[in-house]
Each structure stands twice: as structure tokens, then as C-alpha cells.
Amino acid sequence: xxxxxxxxLPRLGSILxxxxxxxxxxxxxxxxxxADTLSVSVQPSKLGAVIAVDSARLEAASSAIGAGLxxxxxxxxxxxxxxxxxxxxxxxxxxxxxxxxxxxxxNPFGGPFIHHNFPGPADAPPPFGNEPSTITDLNGDIGVAxxxxxxxxxxxxxxxFEADLRFMQGRYLDVSGAPHDGAFxxx
Amino acid sequence: VDxxxxxxxxxxxxxxxxxxxxxxxxxxxxxxxxxFWTTAIPICSVNVDFQAGxxxxxxxxxxxxxxxxxxxxLKDGQSIPATVAFDVVWGGDVTRRLDVRDPAxxxxxxxxxxxxxVVFAAKEDGFTFVSNPANTTRNLFAxxxxxxxxxxxx
Numbered sequence: 001x002x003x004x005x006x007x008x009l010p011r012l013g014s015i016l017x018x019x020x021x022x023x024x025x026x027x028x029x030x031x032x033x034x035a036d037t038l039s040v041s042v043q044p045s046k047l048g049a050v051i052a053v054d055s056a057r058l059e060a061a062s063s064a065i066g067a068g069l070x071x072x073x074x075x076x077x078x079x080x081x082x083x084x085x086x087x088x089x090x091x092x093x094x095x096x097x098x099x100x101x102x103x104x105x106x107n108p109f110g111g112p113f114i115h116h117n118f119p120g121p122a123d124a125p126p127p128f129g130n131e132p133s134t135i136t137d138l139n140g141d142i143g144v145a146x147x148x149x150x151x152x153x154x155x156x157x158x159x160x161f162e163a164d165l166r167f168m169q170g171r172y173l174d175v176s177g178a179p180h181d182g183a184f185x186x187x
Numbered sequence: 188v189d190x191x192x193x194x195x196x197x198x199x200x201x202x203x204x205x206x207x208x209x210x211x212x213x214x215x216x217x218x219x220x221x222x223f224w225t226t227a228i229p230i231c232s233v234n235v236d237f238q239a240g241x242x243x244x245x246x247x248x249x250x251x252x253x254x255x256x257x258x259x260x261l262k263d264g265q266s267i268p269a270t271v272a273f274d275v276v277w278g279g280d281v282t283r284r285l286d287v288r289d290p291a292x293x294x295x296x297x298x299x300x301x302x303x304x305v306v307f308a309a310k311e312d313g314f315t316f317v318s319n320p321a322n323t324t325r326n327l328f329a330x331x332x333x334x335x336x337x338x339x340x341x
Contacts, residue, residue, distance in 0.1 A: 095227040099215050101336065103292055104223070109261040112211050116223040119328045122287045122298045131294045132330065134225045136337030141235045142296075143242045145275050145303035146327040148197065151318035159204065159316060160197040163188040163305055165275050167244040168225075169233045173338065175215045185228040185246060187188055187208055187273070 095182065096174035098135035103127070116186075119146040119164055133168050134186050140170010163187065188271070188307060189257065190316060203256040205316070207271055207309055210252050211263055226251065235331065240281050240299050242331045247272040253311050269311035276321065277303045277331050296334025303329035 100115030105127045107114050120129025132144045144166045153159055166186035173179055190205040191197040212222035228246050235242045253269040254260035281301045288295040304321035335341075 097212065097215065098222060098225070099337070100212070100220055100222045100225075101293075107261055109258050111262045112219060112221050112223075114223050114261070115220065121283070121285070121300065122296065122330070122332065122334075123285055123289075126292060130289065131292050131336060132298075132332060133294070133334065133336055134223055136293070137339055138337065139335040139339040141233070141237060141242070141331065141333050143233075143235070143244060143275070143277055143303070143329075143331045145277065145305060145329045147303060147305045147329070148325045148327060149305060149307070149318050149323055151307070151316055154315040160191045160194055161188060161307065161316075161318065162191075162197055163273075163307060165188070165244065165273060165305060167228070167233045167242075167275075169230065169235065171339075181230065183228050183230040183233045184225050185232075185244065185249070186223075186225050187251070187271070 096176075096178065096180050098172050098182075098184065099137055099175055101131055101134060101136045103131060119144050132166065134166070135168055135172060135184060137173035138168055138170060140168065140172070142169075143167045188273075188309070190309075200257070205309070205314070206254045206256055206260045207251055207269055208254065208260060210254070210260075210266065237297075237299075237331060237333050240278065240301055240331070242277040244273070244275045246274075249273075253309075267311055269309055271307065271309045273308070274306040274321065275303055276305075277301060277329060290340075293340050294334055294336035295340055296332045298330050298332035298334075300328075300330045302326040 102115070103126055104113060104115040104117065116134050117127045117130050117132065119132070122129060122132060124130055132142050144164070146162075146164045148160070148162045150158055150160055164186070167183060168186070169183040171179055171181050188205075188207040189197075189203055190207075191201075191203055193202075196202045208224040209226035210224070212225065214221055226249070228244070228249065232246045233242070233244050249271050251269055251271055252266035254264060254266045259265070279302045281299045283300040284298070285300075286297050303326055304324040305318065306321045307316075307318045309316045
């Protein structure tokens with residue numbers, strides 16, 4: 001979508017914005033608020049426990065993820081690590097398709113235009129930084145993690161990975177301009 | 188998520204073995220614009236406490252594709268089904284706080300640059316991968332933010 005096309009979309013205006021978001025004089029308490037009504041967005045008490053650097057727990061998480069995948073392989077008996085919604089089929093959101101950001105980079109291999117900026121500071125010029133979201137018409141939270149690491153395959157062989165993982169969560173307008181509350185991952 | 192057989196291959200982007208991503212989305216307009224490697228995830232798989240500088244994205248059993256290498260992926264070439272799980276945790280010292288208002292690119296927000304760790308696992312026919320513990324992650328760049336863009340950027 002071109003920037004000029006954005007004006008054609010419904011402008012829901014201030015109802016989507018936090019009262020404190022305009023000034024940015026202090027930490028905004030929240031952005032999108034529809035998630036509150038779903039009672040599934042922010043769980044600070046749980047988060048605090050998760051974020052505490054607990055290497056034992058994180059190692060357990062690694063093992064459990066593997067166990068979860070094994071469960072997928074062997075049976076539908078899902079006893080994986082995660083205690084929340086585990087599949088999109090169980091998720092209360094609608095998953096209405098979002099729009100890509102207008103910007104991005106030309107595809108060097110002739111495929112579709114790449115509506116995405118590389119990871120980097122949000123105040124840097126694109127494409128190395130700048131807008132971190134890959135979807136537009138969003139009012140919410142984002143996270144970007146560009147990391148490298150190691151792991152093993154099923155034969156015990158060490159392999160090396162690089163990952164650019166992101167989330168976008170909050171209120172967004174779908175391709176028809178209708179508002180939704182949802183979460184998206186980039187990987 | 189790109190997987191390589193060696194550190195040097197990763198550094199040089201050679202001999203890539205796997206490229207896990209959701210592919211391009213469906214065209215959204217007459218120009219054929221499509222979302223890039225972006226897929227819906229359960230809304231409760233993301234937890235954010237922005238004020239505290241903490242966030243987590245924890246997803247299991249996400250069905251995506253393995254395109255095996257970047258050129259094939261960007262050409263939207265052939266792929267096979269794969270299932271991935273990952274746990275990304277943002278936290279620790281905030282190295283930079285910034286407020287950005289960028290009318291030229293249609294977004295504004297408040298951002299905190301701070302490290303993240305990742306645990307990642309993948310499975311497909313004939314292949315499995317489980318990353319080492321999250322505290323072995325090498326962070327290259329990470330941030331959390333609170334933003335609005337597009338027609339919601341006013």
C-alpha cells in the first residue's frame with residue numbers, strides 16, 4: 001500500500017490512542033486497550049517470574065520446546081511447555097489479515113517487494129532500522145530480537161542459527177479497514 | 188530463522204541449510220503488496236511490561252515453512268511444511284531510550300534498546316533442531332517499543 005492510500009482508510013482517531021500517548025512526557029501505561037477486554041494481553045506477575053534470569057528455567061524451556069515438538073511428532077497429546085493458548089484455532093482473536101508497511105526494500109531475487117526494514121535503531125534511516133513493525137495501521141507494542149546462537153540437530157550435530165524475531169501486538173486495521181486486536185510474529 | 192552448518196558459513200551466509208519463515212502473505216491490493224514473513228500468533232503468546240522493560244514472545248507448534256535458503260525464500264520458491272517453537276525474552280539493562288516521530292515514514296513511538304535471548308526449536312520431515320539454552324544467545328540488536336503507524340499515526 002502506498003502512503004497516499006492510507007488516507008482512504010477509516011481514521012478511528014483518538015479512541016485508539018492512550019490519553020498520555022500524545023505528549024510522551026512519561027512512560028505510557030498502555031497503548032491499545034481492546035486487549036484489556038480480552039484479558040489475555042499483559043500478565044505482569046507472570047512476566048516478572050519469566051523475566052527473572054533463571055538459567056535453569058531457560059534450560060528447561062529449551063528442553064521442553066523440544067519435548068513439545070516431539071509430542072507433535074508422536075501424538076496429538078499436547079503436553080508442551082506452554083500453558084496458554086497453544087494454537088491459532090484456540091485463540092480468541094480473528095486473525096484478519098493486516099496490511100504491510102508501505103516501505104521496505106526491493107527484492108534482490110525478483111520476488112515480491114519486501115515490506116520490512118532490517119533490525120536497527122528506530123531513529124535510523126531505513127532500511128537499516130527505522131520502522132520496526134512489518135504491518136501498518138498498528139497501535140501497539142513491538143519487539144525486535146536479532147540474535148545468533150547454536151543448537152543441535154536430531155543426530156547431535158552442532159548447527160548455527162541467526163534469527164530476526166519480532167512481535168507486533170495491539171490494535172490494527174485489517175485489509176478492509178476494520179479494527180481488530182491481535183498479535184503477529186515475524187520470523 | 189536461518190540455520191548454517193558452521194560459524195564461518197553463518198558469518199559468510201554460505202551453505203545455508205534451512206530458512207524457516209511463514210513466507211509472503213496474500214496480496215492485499217492491486218499492486219500485489221504482501222506482508223513479509225509475518226503471521227498471526229496467539230494473542231496471549233506475547234506479554235509486555237513496557238514500563239519495566241520486559242517482554243516475552245513464547246510460541247509453540249507454529250506451522251510455517253522451510254525454504255532452505257534465502258534466495259529461494261525471497262523468490263517465494265518451493266518449501267516444505269515445518270513446525271517451530273520459540274521463546275524470546277527481552278530484559279536486562281536498557282542501553283538506549285528514544286522517542287521517535289517520523290512523519291516521512293508514518294510512525295511514532297517510544298523504544299527501549301535492550302538485550303534479548305532466544306530459545307528456538309524446529310521440526311520437519313527428517314530434521315529436528317533444538318537451540319542451546321537461552322543464556323548462550325549472542326544478542327546483535329534488540330528493542331521493545333510502543334508505537335503507532337500508518338493511518339493510526341496522527
